[in-house]
Amino acid sequence: xxxxxxTYFNITGLAEPIRLVLHQSGIKFEDKRLTQDExxxxxxxxxxxxxxxxxxxxxxYYQSKAILRLLARKNNLYGSNDEEAFLVDATVxxxxxxxxxxxxxxxxxxxxxxxxxxxNADNKLPMLQKLDEQVKKNGGHxxxxxxxxxxxxxxxxxxxxxxMLQTDINKDHPELKKLVEKVRSLPNIxxxxxxxxxxMF
Amino acid sequence: xxxxxxTYFNITGLAEPIRLVLHQSGIKFEDKRLTQDExxxxxxxxxxxxxxxxxxxxxxYYQSKAILRLLARKNNLYGSNDEEAFLVDATVxxxxxxxxxxxxxxxxxxxxxxxxxxxNADNKLPMLQKLDEQVKKNGGHxxxxxxxxxxxxxxxxxxxxxxMLQTDINKDHPELKKLVEKVRSLPNIxxxxxxxxxxMF
Numbered sequence: 001x002x003x004x005x006x007t008y009f010n011i012t013g014l015a016e017p018i019r020l021v022l023h024q025s026g027i028k029f030e031d032k033r034l035t036q037d038e039x040x041x042x043x044x045x046x047x048x049x050x051x052x053x054x055x056x057x058x059x060x061y062y063q064s065k066a067i068l069r070l071l072a073r074k075n076n077l078y079g080s081n082d083e084e085a086f087l088v089d090a091t092v093x094x095x096x097x098x099x100x101x102x103x104x105x106x107x108x109x110x111x112x113x114x115x116x117x118x119x120n121a122d123n124k125l126p127m128l129q130k131l132d133e134q135v136k137k138n139g140g141h142x143x144x145x146x147x148x149x150x151x152x153x154x155x156x157x158x159x160x161x162x163x164m165l166q167t168d169i170n171k172d173h174p175e176l177k178k179l180v181e182k183v184r185s186l187p188n189i190x191x192x193x194x195x196x197x198x199x200m201f
Numbered sequence: 202x203x204x205x206x207x208t209y210f211n212i213t214g215l216a217e218p219i220r221l222v223l224h225q226s227g228i229k230f231e232d233k234r235l236t237q238d239e240x241x242x243x244x245x246x247x248x249x250x251x252x253x254x255x256x257x258x259x260x261x262y263y264q265s266k267a268i269l270r271l272l273a274r275k276n277n278l279y280g281s282n283d284e285e286a287f288l289v290d291a292t293v294x295x296x297x298x299x300x301x302x303x304x305x306x307x308x309x310x311x312x313x314x315x316x317x318x319x320x321n322a323d324n325k326l327p328m329l330q331k332l333d334e335q336v337k338k339n340g341g342h343x344x345x346x347x348x349x350x351x352x353x354x355x356x357x358x359x360x361x362x363x364x365m366l367q368t369d370i371n372k373d374h375p376e377l378k379k380l381v382e383k384v385r386s387l388p389n390i391x392x393x394x395x396x397x398x399x400x401m402f
Contacts, residue, residue, distance in 0.1 A: 048295065048331060066290035073283050082274050089267035094249065113314050130249060 004029035007042065008052040011201045012163075014064040015052040016156035020183070021068060021149055023192040025075035029054075033197065065092065072149040084143050091142045091150040094131060098124045099157045106164045128173055135175035140182065147186075155183035163201050205230035208243065209253040212402045213364075215265040216253040217357035221384070222269060222350055224393040226276035230255075234398060266293065273350040285344050292343045292351040295332060299325045300358045307365045329374055336376035341383065348387075356384035364402050 004022065008015035010033035022029050034042055034051070043049050047062040054061045054071075061067050072078040072088075079085045101121035108114040131142070131154070139145030142154070158180055162169050170177040184193060205223065209216035211234035223230050235243055235252070244250050248263040255262045255272075262268050273279040273289075280286045302322035309315040332343070332355070340346030343355070359381055363370050371378040385394060 048328060061287060061291070063291040063294040066287055066294050069290050070283060070287040073286065082271060085274065086262060086267055086271040089270050090262070090264040093264040093267050110314070110317075113311070116311075127249060 001028075002057045003055075005032060005055040006030065006052060007032045007034065007046075007055070009034050009039075010197055010199045012156060012160045012199060013201060016160065017149070017153045018052060018054060018064060018067055018071070019192065019196075020152040020156050020189055021071045021075070021077060023188045024147075024152060024186060025071065025077070026188060027071075027075075065096070068092075068149055068153065077147065077149040077152070079143050079146060079148055084146070084148070087143045088148045088150045091131070091134070092153050094127050095150070095154050095157055098127050099161060102161050102164060128169065128176065132173040132175045135179050140175070140179060142179075147183075151179060151183050152189075155180045155189075160201050202229075203258045204256075206233060206256040207231065207253060208233045208235065208247075208256070210235050210240075211398055211400045213357060213361045213400060214402060217361065218350070218354045219253060219255060219265060219268055219272070220393065220397075221353040221357050221390055222272045222276070222278060224389045225348075225353060225387060226272065226278070227389060228272075228276075266297070269293075269350055269354065278348065278350040278353070280344050280347060280349055285347070285349070288344045289349045289351045292332070292335070293354050295328050296351070296355050296358055299328050300362060303362050303365060329370065329377065333374040333376045336380050341376070341380060343380075348384075352380060352384050353390075356381045356390075361402050 004027055006015060006018060006022065006029055019031065042051075046053050047060050050062065052062075052064050052067065054067045061070060069078070079088050098121075101117070101124045105114060105117035105121045108117050134142055141147060142150040154176070158169055158176070168177075170180060183189060205228055207216060207219060207223070207230055220232065243252075247254050248261050251263065253263075253265050253268065255268045262271060270279070280289050299322075302318070302325045306315060306318035306322045309318050335343055342348060343351040355377070359370055359377065369378075371381060384390060
C-alpha cells in the first residue's frame, strides 16, 4: 500500500476537494495541517513554494487541480469516456471561475477595490444557475448520473464559499443543494465530516 | 470526418492554444473570429455566454482548458501514462497562474490598483524560472522529452503575455525560449503562424 501525506493549512480552501476524493476513494492518508509557525520551513521544501502538496511514497505532487485529476483517474472519478471527462473538466472550470472570483473578493483589503471585486464575482452567479440546470438534466450529478470528482469539488468549494460569504450559496439552487447533501451523506465522506478538525474556512 | 468550428475573437487570448492543438493534430477547422458587432447575437447561443467554443459536428464544447484536454486526449498530446498526464496538468496550472495574474493586470483600468496587480503578477515570475528548470530536466519539453499540450499552451500564452507586456517574457529563460522556438517551427504550426490574421494580442 502506498503511503499518502497531504500538506496544507487547517482550512478547507484548495485542499478540501482533495481530502474528499481521498476519503471517498478509501485511501488512508496523513492529513497534515500546518501551523503558521511551521509554514516558512516547510515552504522551502515544496515544489513551487506552495501547498497543497500530496506526497505518495515520498514523491511530491503539486497544484491542487492536477492532484485531483491524478487521483480521479486512478480512482474512477473521471467519468467513463472522453465525453464524460470533458464534462467533468468544463464543470470544474466553471465552479473554479466562481470560486476564484469570490475568493479574490474575500481576501481583498482595499475597501474601494473590494466593492468592485464583489460586483465582478456577483456577475459570475448566473453560472450557478447553469450548473443547477446541468445537475437537473444529469440525474442528480454533474455528469450522466455518475459520481465524479466534479461533484466532490463542488461540495467542498460551495462550503468554503458559503462560509466566506456567510450565506448558503446553494439556497436558490435546489438541485445543487440536493447534490451537496448527497455527497455529504456518502458514508466515507460523512465519517470524515463528522470528525474533521474545526476551521474557519 | 467530423466538422470542427472554433468561435472566438480575432485575438490570441484563450483560443490560441486550441488553434495550435488543432493545427498540430492536422484537424481542419473553421477558425471563426467574431467582430464586436457579431458578438451580442452569438453570445446568446453559447453554453455559458462565453467564448471560445469549439463545435464538433454541431455539438458545443466550452471552457478553454476543458476543450484542450478533450483534444489532447484524442490526439495523443497528454503524455503516455498517469504520471505524465499529472505533469502536463501541473505545468498548465502553473502557466495559467502566471497568465491570469498578468492578464488581470493588463486589463485593469484603475491606476492605483493596476500597480498592485503588477506587483502580484511579478511575484509569480519565479514560477517561470521553475518551468525553465523543468524543461532543462525533461529534454527540451515540459514532460519526458515528449510533445504535449503543455508545450503548445506555453507557446501560445507566452506570446500573448509578451505582446501584452511589450517584452519577451522568455528573454531570461533560455530553455523556455528554445522550447517556444521548437514549437513554432513544427511544420503545421509554422504554416499556421505564417498565414494567420494579424491581431493585437
